[in-house]
Amino acid sequence: MKTAGHSEATAHRGLELNPFRGLRYDPDRVGSLAAVTSPPYDVVVRPDGLHHLESSDPHNIVRLILPQAATPGARNEQAAETLRRWVSEGVLTTDPDPCLYVYEQRDGEGMLQRGLIGALRVSEPAEQVVLPHEDVMPHVVADRADLMRATSANLEPLLLTYRGNGTTTATADLIERTAGGPPLLETTTEDGFRHRLWSLTDPADLAAVRSDLARQQALIADGHHRWATYRRLRAEHASPSPWDHGLVLLVDTARYPLRVRAIHRLLHGLPVGTAVAALRGHFRLRRLEVPLPEALETLADAACAGNAFLLAGDGAFHLADRPDPALLDRTIPADRPAAWRTLDATVLHATLLKHVWHIPEDSPDRIAYIHDTAATVEKAERDGGTAVLMHPVREEVVRDLARQGVTMPRKSTSFGPKPATGLVLRALDL
Known part of the structure; x- marks a missing residue:
């Protein structure tokens, strides 16, 4: 009232x-x-x-x-x-x-x-x-x-x-x-x-x-x-x-x-093999047999050129980058600023979760949001799910979008x- x-x-x-x-x-x-x-x-x-x-x-x-x-x-x-x-x-x-x-x-x-x-x-x-x-x-x-x-x-x-x-x-x-x-x-x-x-x-x-x-x-x-x-x-x-x-x-x-750090996703009930297979033909995929710090460095390098994600849960890391532009055009709303349309979190929620993996983003039993990178990977390996590791967004991008009245997908950033x-x-x- x-x-x-x-x-x-x-x-x-x-x-x-x-x-x-x-x-x-x-x-x-x-x-x-x-x-x-x-x-x-x-x-x-x-x-x-x-x-x-x-x-x-x-x-x-x-x-x-x-x-x-x-x-x-x-x-x-x-x-x-x-x-x-x-x-x-x-x-x-x-x-x-x-x-x-x-x-x-x-x-x-x-x-x-x-x-x-x-x-x-x-x-x-x-x-x-x-x-x-x-x-x-x-x-x-x-x-x-x-x-x-x-x-x-x-x-x-x-x-x-x-x-x-x-x-x-x-x-x-x-x-x-x-x-x-x-x-x-x-x-x-x-x-x-x-x-x-x-x-x-x-x-x-x-x-x-x-x-x-x-x-x-x-x-x-x-x-x-x-x-x-x-x-x-x-x-x-x-x-x-x-x-x-x-x-x-x-x-x-x-x-x-x-x-500014990323908040990662843990997808319950989605094995890594299934998640990776669904991305074939839509993203470039590379399997990385390296420790977590080195995998995150590779993710950071890939993120400089465009949308990139690390999938984990089977003892290795899978880098998914260079998404198919036609897929993005088909799945991401066109009525938002370019800075919003190109966010990794936007691509994750609008394209991967909704159209590729068919996971409702409002399902807490299917998606967990975890700040700790190592804990996300460990829980995925233990539970048989998929960890989706994100690269952080710059603070100036966050502030500029907020001033335009544009909200980012939920749990896009972790300030600390x-x-x-x-x-x-x-x-x-x-």
């Missing part, structure tokens, strides 16, 4: 990042902060990664974001009860004052990312304030919405990027100055990333951030389903309400460029590093 409050909100333009009272783990009540964190819910490789996280600490955040029970309703009820219990027991405690959080991630290879975590005003699509670049799956949005309603919480921030001038904004200077002081928390997760968090409570600092961001537009780097969920829940509640905002991490990629889930939560009933 639309309300007068929502109509009034659309008069604002630009990003509006608000302070909130974060809900955080008490380090004295858990084994370690690293042991209670998790990757975002859609990055956890299931069931292996899920079981690993559950066993790492009885209070791992995965018990909230991916609760395990017999039915969806039972899962959400369990997550809500777990959250209430952890708060009542003091495992999770609320910061005393509303604040924005400066968040830093650093690895051992020189990767440094800093940004702001806050409660972002949820805008309407017509406002062009937050730009999606991928389609979403309705059943995933429904699932996330049910979980957020049950817990009355934003359990993990989505990742948004914007383009500042890279050096002289008040927000950039404030983040750098804050990162020079002692953090609220510091931990290193098993992937080698060090995470640090600081709070911003000074009214002058918060006003400077608000002024800077009021002129900015953001791109969703990670969390399309959570953003669609925020919008659905905002529409369900009369404004003003806590549902007018959603938890985000906002990063200036002019200053801190993100890595992604924020660790569990460092700060937002309870909507505070």
Whole structure:
């Protein structure tokens, strides 16, 4: 439903990042902060990664974001009860004052990312304030919405990027100055990333951030389903309400460029031999008896010249490139920009899945989306399916399409590093 409050909100333009009272783990009540964190819910490789996280600490955040029970309703009820219990027991405690959080991630290879975590005003699509670049799956949005309603919480921030001038904004200077002081928390997760968090409570600092961001537009780097969920829940509640905002991490990629990686597909019930045979006559095919890193290098070289994919699952790699132009003309919609028509993800979904392999893209029992390359190959070999490995899209292509209002096929990109889930939560009933 639309309300007068929502109509009034659309008069604002630009990003509006608000302070909130974060809900955080008490380090004295858990084994370690690293042991209670998790990757975002859609990055956890299931069931292996899920079981690993559950066993790492009885209070791992995965018990909230991916609760395990017999039915969806039972899962959400369990997550809500777990959250209430952890708060009542003091495992999770609320910061005393509303604040924005400066968040830093650093690895051992020189990767440094800093940004702001806050409660972002949820805008309407017509406002062009937050730009999606991928389609979403309705059943995933429904699932996330049910979980957020049950817990009355934003359990993990989505990742948004914007383009500042890279050096002289008040927000950039404030983040750098804050990162020079002692953090609220510091931990290193098993992937080698060090995470640090600081709070911003000074009214002058918060006003400077608000002024800077009021002129900015953001791109969703990670969390399309959570953003669609925020919008659905905002529409369900009369404004003003806590549902007018959603938890985000906002990063200036002019200053801190993100890595862009591909999201791979695991096709259940399609053996590699069958998949490769169906491509004969439509793509050039080459069998590669090489290790995974070398196969990915070959894929990268082939992708420079056009659409290319690596198929795996039988102990080798099969490079499929140089698609038949007539096949593409026949299967790819002609009413989209050329940059969209030539995306690997477009060719995969519109041509391979739909017309060559005849796999509906909205069938979660047939297609799994996995970020980890080695895990995709291993699961394909173990399950007898086909891993389709993708080459990443450049960030500028993603941003240009988003500004044109053109969405890419679902799960086309993986921006990172992604924020660790569990460092700060937002309870909507505070």
